[in-house]
Amino acid sequence: MNAERKTVLIVDDDTDFLDQTCARLAADGFEVVRAEGQAAAEDVLRAGTPFDVAVVDLMMEHPDSGFVLCHHLKKAAPGRPVILVTGVTAETGLEFDAATDEERRWVRADVMLAKPIRYEQLRREVDRLLG
């Protein structure tokens, strides 16, 4: 494996979003590890599969699957960046973000992106965090 190539873990229960994002990241030269839900992602963590950044959907098996997974991801590697993707804020009017240190203390993610997200937007955040 090329040492320059970065690996992205993508966790989402939306097959289409997974297909599209994985294909695009692969086309852009990333290694991709895909997990169709929190349970699958926990397996990836347990197996010790290496990756450089994680993109996690909030609502999967449970409405808060993403939050729980973020905690586990940060516990496993506090310095490894995590992007939390959610459609929740727009639909329920529930407002939260990961913009300040205070917010990042309980939302264990480096960035939060609201669905629907454009690939370019995701790519920008991935590049920035891998900086």
Added chain:
Amino acid sequence: MDTLKVLVVDDEPGIRMAIRRALRGHVMRLPDLGREFAFEVSEAESGEEGMEKLAAERPDVLLLDYKLPGMSGLDVLDRIVATRQDVLTVMITAYASLDTAVSATKRGAFDFLAKPFTPDELKSVLYKGGKHLVVHREALKLAAERKRVRFEFLSVVAHELKSPTAAIEGYLMMMRDRVLGEELTAYDHPVERAMVRLNGMRKLISDLLDLTRIESGEKRREVRQIDLRDLAMAAIEGGSELAPERGISLSLAEGGPVPMRADPGEIELILNNLVSNAVKYNRDGGRVDVAVSAREGAVELVVADTGIGMTPEERTRLFGEFVRIKNDKTRRIEGSGLGLSIVRKLVDQYAGTIAVASTPDVGTTFTVTFPQGG
């Protein structure tokens, strides 16, 4: 007991006093609406004062003298109509001419009361007015509730269309940007998925149309003698084409004709929904067993599958609109979430019942019973 607030606007103190006296301790009963009212009377001696009290006290009924010094009764009436005040107006007039009454009711008064009037005449007018008010307000409340439900439904529909739209758009953008290269065959999977999501949208749209037709009651029902066995056979043939690659076998239990009185279109919808669910939520190589039978005073339809089944908790939510049982096993199954809601509504039209028996990983059996005859 509720209170009906009455405002009397009349420049004659004698009339105001008479009304106050007549309504003191009087209870109006509306037995068919299950309501009782006591009266609370307030007075004004001019149109101007009446307008002030209207705004401040928000009475339910206004007893308004036709002839007032200064601002006339009709002026007050016009103002009430113009400002859309929710008050029921009864004109009091000394000239019991048809003209006055007509001109007042044309301009928004509910009724009129001719001077001189007896306490019973007053009560009779208020009885009519009170009843109208109650019915009118209940209707408004119902309309507001309907509006709320409609908005909620629309917002769910919008959301249900948003997700496949985003998926299809994503696949199209992959093709536009040649993400998988120049070779067309590389895009077989994206095209296939886009078609699946489009089909889901198509199904949602046709289910919405079915649901609207059933609920609006606009579709003319054609109830006639049919054979449930024939329709069940057709549904099984349709169901077999749903997923030939999954090796699911469908069968109809042997037996004679099962006559019933029904709209064949509605029975087809029930059958197709139940059979397609039994296929969709089955395991590969599974079975769908359909049975129809006539029993004393009832016709029974049973659709049993050897599929993924449900937990008792999932079963309780099954018939709601846009309810889809979400778990690892159902994640890849497309559906509008309206099928069983449609089935339930149709079965209700026949005063029928639906029973569901289910065991996770073993299968689910739907039993629909239509009462017949009698």
